[in-house]
Amino acid sequence: MAKVELKSVSxxxxxxxxxxxxxxxVVEDKEFVVFVGxxxxxxxxxxxxxxxxxxxxxxxxxxxxxxxxxxxxxxxNIAMVFQNYALYPHMTVYENMAFGxxxxxxxxxxxxxxxxxxxxxxxxxxxxxxxxxxxxxxxxQRVAVGRAIVRNPKVFxxxxxxxNLDAKLRVxxxxxxxxxxxxxxxxxxxxxxxxxxxxxxxxxxVVYKNGKIQQIGAPLQLYHYPANKFVAGFxxxxxxxxxxxxxxEESGALILDGGEFKLKACAEHADTLKKYINKTLxxxxxxxxxxxNGEAGAQGIPLSVSVIEPLGAETTLWLNTGTQSIAAxxxxxRVFKIGEPVFFFPRMEKAHYFxxxxxLAILPPPAPPR
Numbered sequence: 001m002a003k004v005e006l007k008s009v010s011x012x013x014x015x016x017x018x019x020x021x022x023x024x025x026v027v028e029d030k031e032f033v034v035f036v037g038x039x040x041x042x043x044x045x046x047x048x049x050x051x052x053x054x055x056x057x058x059x060x061x062x063x064x065x066x067x068x069x070x071x072x073x074x075x076x077n078i079a080m081v082f083q084n085y086a087l088y089p090h091m092t093v094y095e096n097m098a099f100g101x102x103x104x105x106x107x108x109x110x111x112x113x114x115x116x117x118x119x120x121x122x123x124x125x126x127x128x129x130x131x132x133x134x135x136x137x138x139x140x141q142r143v144a145v146g147r148a149i150v151r152n153p154k155v156f157x158x159x160x161x162x163x164n165l166d167a168k169l170r171v172x173x174x175x176x177x178x179x180x181x182x183x184x185x186x187x188x189x190x191x192x193x194x195x196x197x198x199x200x201x202x203x204x205x206v207v208y209k210n211g212k213i214q215q216i217g218a219p220l221q222l223y224h225y226p227a228n229k230f231v232a233g234f235x236x237x238x239x240x241x242x243x244x245x246x247x248x249e250e251s252g253a254l255i256l257d258g259g260e261f262k263l264k265a266c267a268e269h270a271d272t273l274k275k276y277i278n279k280t281l282x283x284x285x286x287x288x289x290x291x292x293n294g295e296a297g298a299q300g301i302p303l304s305v306s307v308i309e310p311l312g313a314e315t316t317l318w319l320n321t322g323t324q325s326i327a328a329x330x331x332x333x334r335v336f337k338i339g340e341p342v343f344f345f346p347r348m349e350k351a352h353y354f355x356x357x358x359x360l361a362i363l364p365p366p367a368p369p370r
Contacts, residue, residue: 002029002063002064002077002154002155002187003026003027003028003029003062003063003064003065003187004025004026004027004050004061004062004063004155004187004189005025005026005027005060005061005062005063006023006024006025006026006046006049006050006059006060006061007024007059007060007061007062008022008023008024008058008059008060009022009023009024009025009046009049009056009058009059009060009061010022010023010056010057010058010059011042011045011046011049011054011055011056011057012057012058018211019042019045019211020042020045020046020049020211021042021211021212022058022059022212023042023046023059023213024213025046025206025213025216027155027187027189027204028187029187030185030186030187031187031188031203031204032178032181032188032190032201032202032203032204033188033189033190033202033203033204033205033206034189034190034191034192034197034198034201034202034204034205034206035047035189035190035191035192035206035208036191036192036193036194036195036197036198036205036206036207036208036234037193037207037208037209037214037234038193038209038234039193041208041209041210041211042208042210042211042212043191043193043206043208044159044160044191046191046208047080047157047159047189047191048159049061050078050155050157050189051073051076051078051080051157052068052071052072052073052076052078053073053080056069063076063077063078063154063155064154076154076155077151077153077154077155078153078154078155078156078157079147079148079149079151079153079155079156079157080148080156080157080158080159081141081144081145081148081156081157081158081159081161082144082159082161083159083160083161083163083164084164085132085140085141085143085144085164086144087132087140087143087144087147088132089131089132089133090131091131091132092128092129092130092131093119093124093127093128093129093130093131093132093135093143093146094115094119094128094129096132096143096147097115097118097119097143097146097147097150098111098112098115098150099147100147100150100151101114101115101150101151111150114149114150114152115128115146115150116128117150118146118149118150119146121146121149121180121183122142122143122145122146122149122176122180123142124139124142124143124146127139127143137164137165137166137169138165138169138172138173141161141162141165141173142176144161145161145177145180149180149184154187155186155187155188155189156184156186156187156188156189157188157189157190157191158177158188158189158190158191159191160191160192160193161173161177161190162174162192162194162197163192163193163194170194170197174197174200174201177190177201178200178201190202195234195235195236195237196237198219198235199219199223199235200219202218202219203218204216204217204218205217205218205219205222205235207222207230207231207234207235209230209234214227214228214230214231215227215228215231219235221365222235223235223236224365225361225365226240226352226361227360227361228354228358228359228360228361229242229282229284229354229359229360229361230359232284232352232354232361236286238287238316238327238329239327240284240285240286240287240352241284241285241286241287241290241326241327242282242283242284242354243258243282243283243284243285243301243321243324243326244258244280244281244282244283244324244356245257245258245263245280245281245282245283246258246278246279246280246281247265247273247276247277247278247279247281248277248278249274249277253265253270254269254270254273254274254277256283258283258301258321258324259321259323260301260302260321260322260323261299261300261301261302261321262299263283263299263301263346263348264299264348265348265351266348266349266351268349269348269349269351269353269363272362272363273353273362276353276362279356280356281353281354281355281356281362282353282354282355282356282359283351283352283353284351284352284353284354285326285346285347285350285351285352286350287316287326287327287328287329288329289346289347289350289351290326290328290329290344290345290346290347291344291345291346291347292328292330292331292334292342292343292344292345293345299345300343300344300345301321301326301343301344301345301346302321302341302342302343303319303320303321303326303341303342303343303344304319304320304322304339304340304341304342305317305318305319305336305337305338305339305340305342306318306319306320306325306338306339307338308336308338310332311332312332313332314329314330314331314332315329315330315331315332315334315336316328316329316330317329317330317336319342319344326344328344
């Protein structure tokens with residue numbers, strides 16, 4: 001397959017609009033990389049530049065070490081799967097999958113072999129003589145993926161391929177695309193705005209915001225060690241809670257004063273936070289790191305229940321302190337009532353802290369083992 005490298009790549013539209021700003025990304029051979037971020041953040045534009053559907057304003061695109069900026073899309077040996085499937089309605093499934101090979105004048109025997117192999121992989125053999133209008137959304141998406149597979153490309157590109165499917169089918173197709181990646185041992189780049197898709201499918205995630213890359217890393221690396229407040233709030237569902245606090249020193253301890261509550265920083269974090277004494281910062285805690293039952297002497301946050309979301313295996317509570325709101329994951333056996341006053345106790349060793357001005361993470365991730 002192929003290694004894809006973007007070196008200081010930017011896309012500037014008329015009016016000096018920088019849709020992508022100085023992107024530096026390395027997609028290793030056979031890696032599954034997901035570009036994720038909110039709508040309009042530049043992730044699809046980056047994908048289209050890799051495909052050759054958008055010109056690169058600045059920087060270099062390399063595939064297997066070869067300069068690709070000026071290579072036409074048809075000569076890049078890349079296959080793209082679109083959000084809207086882009087199937088020919090007047091052609092059968094077989095004809096849709098074979099069309100690109102016929103244009104390249106591949107012989108009929110080879111075309112038939114590739115189409116039937118792809119159909120077998122995707123379990124659409126029984127639909128080969130049907131037309132797209134006779135297929136469900138999930139079946140059409142499989143055909144679109146099959147059309148890409150038959151080309152034996154160096155790189156597969158997916159542009160939000162599951163966004164038109166219902167929730168249950170999205171989960172199924174997520175698993176199928178991940179399985180397909182393992183079976184084909186292929187290099188794949190996948191664009192989505194859904195962080196759950198990114199977390200469950202990727203070897204590596206690239207998080208975008210306003211055209212700029214915020215962080216690149218493995219899913220759990222981004223989850224546990226976000227580089228800034230945006231990544232911390234974007235990765236995770238429900239997202240990380242943020243409370244505005246002021247760092248103070250009281251009786252030799254570092255205290256986080258949130259107005260309606262005070263929390264004691266754990267010993268592992270206290271030394272790093274000392275430079276923020278008398279400064280305001282963001283205290284971040286994930287919903288699963290809030291305990292309803294605290295240990296003796298633990299400092300909690302007084303809250304009231306505003307919304308209850310029972311999800312079966314767990315319940316999500318939306319709570320407020322009076323001026324700030326947070327979410328907590330709780331055991332479904334504990335029954336809460338709207339307006340009920342409660343105390344939740346953060347696991348302080350799991351806390352994150354972000355600079356109020358730069359929104360960068362204050363605590364660095366631990367050094368990797370040697």
